[in-house]
Amino acid sequence: MLGFNVNKREVVFRGKLTAVSPLRVGAGQGHKITDLIDLSCIKVTIGDRLIPYIPGSSLKGVLRSAAEGIIRTARLKGNNLNACYPYLDSSCAKRYGNKLMRLQEEVKRSEDVEEAISRLLDFVEKNYCLACRIFGATGIMSHVAVKDCYGIDGSYSFGTRRGVAIDRRTGAVAKRALYTVEFLN
Template sequence: MSCADLDRLVISYTIEGEAVNKTPLRVGSGKREQYLGPVDNPVMTYMVGGEERPVIPGSSWKGVLRSEAERLVNSSPEIRDKKNWPSWRACNIFELAENEQLRKKEEEDPCVVCSIFGNTGVASHLYFFDSLPKEKPTLHVIRRVAIDRVVGSQSPGRLFDVQVVPPETRWGFRMKIVNIDLKSDTPQAFLLSHLLRQLIDGIQIGGGRSVGYGEIKLVSETLLVKRMRIEDGILKKDEYRGEEALKILGVK
């Protein structure tokens, strides 16, 4: 698969459905004043229909899945030799930003992660959209105690408030995959199928993950997959739901 093939459409998948957070969720914004005083860690919100609604930005979905992709690739180097996939590696995107020679080399021959998610010189094949709750939730504020790292106990008087979206909140979810055939025997399809399985099984997103916040999963029963492909010069469109959607995504 070429990473420069986005000037034409070969195949695309639009995945729509609902996600539900199983634990308190906090995608934070800067500190701001509330009616009852300042909240130290408020959630990010959008104005929707004149009301503030919490939001999971598309960038948060992309970031957590990219990290998961890098973790899988770095922990399974044997796949590179077993499948004869030279691109089965994960580059250091921070090194690319500082080393122009390394960046140019990676743009010419990107690792499997960059070939999917993109980098400074390679376009992404994935598009994530902001997620809003299906219904307006009541935001909760949790008061926590800061821990003194030196003595390993609480710091007297060091309290802080964390605003969270309560568990069992339903969110809209939408993402798009362009020019990666999920039925192909390629490292990109293999890695993407793993990531989609992770979304259905559950991942953590946002702040407070080390204390259990942010566990969220796609609700498989709500999935709708719209596939578009070009065959013999003809645009073909198909839709899949439920079990068929999971199969077309390579998840089941």
């Protein structure tokens, strides 16, 4: 994986997230048949309490998505910026991943490591979009680290809501359709 061993600057943001409407960051389906909630919020035990949290990877995904939108808007205004769509075949990782792996292998085998690294970094700089260079891609380490966000001040409560699943094919109520979702107020 391509790393960044020189840190030229560090910017730290600290903040407080406030949910203005019910929020659910899920832990998937309930684990036991006796669970009353089918889709619960993700929680961690701190001391003797279950605390809700948002994984840093989820927050980073939201940041990346917002940054991609800003980058694409700037490109529309004539700047030479770009942001790929990570899940399409035209993404940086799919277009350049094989070449990147070959260059990384070259670094490992090279007699002149600095020259090989220079070629590798030049390739990434010239080919990968700004979003991938900042937030990372397959084989490229991110410049952004986001920590988990914990609900530590106790000013939250949990709620539940019942729902009925709809069969997409028939448009009717699906079998075993009743489910319960937990959310954070």
